[in-house]
Amino acid sequence: MTRKSRLLVGCFILMASILSACAGNSANPNENNQPNNGAETPKAETPTVPVKLTMWGGVxxxxxxxxAVDAWNAANPDIQVEYIRFVNDDAGNLKLDTALVSGMNADLYVNYSKDTLGKRMSGGLALDLSEYEADYNITDIMGPDAKDWQFDGKYYGLPTNKSMSFIWLNKDALDAAGLEVPALDWTLEDLAEYAKALKTDSRWGYAHFDQMYTFNFEGVMQNQLDVDGKSAFDQPAVRSSLETYYKMMHEDKSIPTYGEQVSTKLAVDAMFLKGDAAMMGAGSWIFRNASNLTDFPRDFKIAFATVPRPTADAEDYAVSAGLGDVVSINPNSLHKDEAWKFLKWYADEGIMYLAPGGRIPSSKNADAAKGVELILQGMEDQYDMESVKNVVFGDYPVFTSTIDSQTKDVLKEEYEKYFLQEQSLDESLTNLVERHNKLLAR
Structure with a gap:
């Protein structure tokens, strides 16, 4: 046998020994090389990958x-939630809608108007929650006001917050002017008189957010925008409200003109909290700034009044309020059941983390009294507690505005021209009714 042949044979023997050893180890997997008596060999556990959800909101x-999200994530390692903030304006809602349509991460999101939710529902971007009704009866848990958010008797989102609009008052300025905190049932003309008495060379008597120009007459109409298919915007409450605001702008000069408010994009809440306006029309969401004395320092106490009725003889008046912050699930989410599990928790427990910022939980499963306590905790001396009790947490007729966006646009375009002195009140109301009738006919 040649030297080369001997080397080849040696290699084959070595390989055979290695294969034999490997085979032996495979047949006896136990550490001590003992038979396993037919028992299944234990397998290493694969780490569980958590489901990841995103929730878009305006707060x-x-x-x-x-x-809230941190508390959920700590208790639920298998379902992790990320919060994405969008600004609740046209640009912010467009950003959210783009995310929903394009398939970006948007498993849950908050709606702040019924019209906006309606568009998303019509576009197939809001999940019908009927399939979860046996698990969580929304009407029973949230109360009958939740039905204001239904479409054809179905829910496409879960209302989580009791929203409320009211008039914020500089109590110190009232005292200096010898004015009482207004009664629950006051009128827009009363508000105008208060604004005129409270204005100074360096302070407006009143200011409010743009959308509140319609709240007074909407409180009379309460979503009854037509009568037998014809526009109801020709009723006296509409004329009286717009006329009073015009007078406050251009005659009393107790509120900023509409042109100034729009062109300078007035930060109404900051203006009030700095003492540059004695009264403000806003909602409960302002508590997050009003109770933040670090970023919004002030040296006056705040009192509250209801949104006034347009005239003393306006009947069946209600305040724009009801339930809000309606959270929907994206039907395109890959994890709808997990999103629903989080949403139930958020409505019953998670919303409590938002209470200090003015979010009052609407679920009967939540501790509403605790929510109220959190809003005012440590700040009781900064508010007139009697008016807080009567107005912020009072019991009076309320409604949820459901006016659609097209009608809102027409309404705004016509009152803008009037406030900017581009056309008369008669022209504005005539145009408003004609344009609204065309919308109704369509």
Whole structure:
């Protein structure tokens, strides 16, 4: 046998020994090389990958959403939620809609108007929650006001917050002017008189957010925008409300003109909290700034009044309020059941983390009294507690505005021209009714 042949044979023997050893180890997997008596060999566990959800909302994360999500994530390692903030304006809602349509991460999101939710529902971007009705009866848990958010008797979102609009008052300015905190049932003309008495060379008597120009007459109409298919915007409450605001702008000069408010994009809440306006029309969401004395320092106490009725003889008046912050699930989510599990928790427990910022839980499963306590905790001396009790947490007729966006646009375009002195009140109302009738006919 040649030297080369001997080397080849040696290699084959070595390989055979290695294969034999490997085969032996495969047949005896136990550490001590003992038979396993037919028992299944234990397998290493594969780490569970958590489901990841995203929730889009308009509240700054530092005002409660981050604390809520952190609490959920700590208790639910298998379902992790990320909060994404969008600004609740046209640009912000467009950003959210783009995310929903394009398939970006948007498993849950908050709606702040029924019209906006309706568009998303019609576009197939809001899940019909009927399939979860046996698990969570929304009407029973949220109360009958939740039905204001139904479409054809179905829910496409879960209302989580009791929203409320009212008039914020500088109590110190009232006292200096010898004015009482207004009664629950006051009128827009009363508000105008208060604004005139409270204005100074360096302070407006009153200011409010743009959408509140319609609240007075909407409180009379309460979504009854037509009568037998014809526009109801020709009723006296509409004329009286717009006329009073015009007078306050151009005659009393007790409120900023509409042109100034739009062109300068007035930060109404900051203006009030700095003392540059003695009264403000806004909602409960302002509590997150009003109770933040670090970023919004003030040296006056705040009192509250209801949104006034347009005239003393206006009947069946209600205040724009009801339930809000309606959270929907994206039907395109890959994890709808997990999103629903989180949403139930958020409505019953998670919303409490937003209470200090003015979010009052609407679920009967939540501790509403605790929510109220959190809103005012440590700040009782900063508010007139009697008016807080009567107005912020009072019991009086309310409604949820459901006016559609097209009607809103027509309404705004016509009252803008009137406030900007581009056309008369008669012309504005005539145009408003004609244009609204065309919308109704369509």
């Amino acid at each position: 700054p994360e530092e005002a409660g959403p981050k604390a």
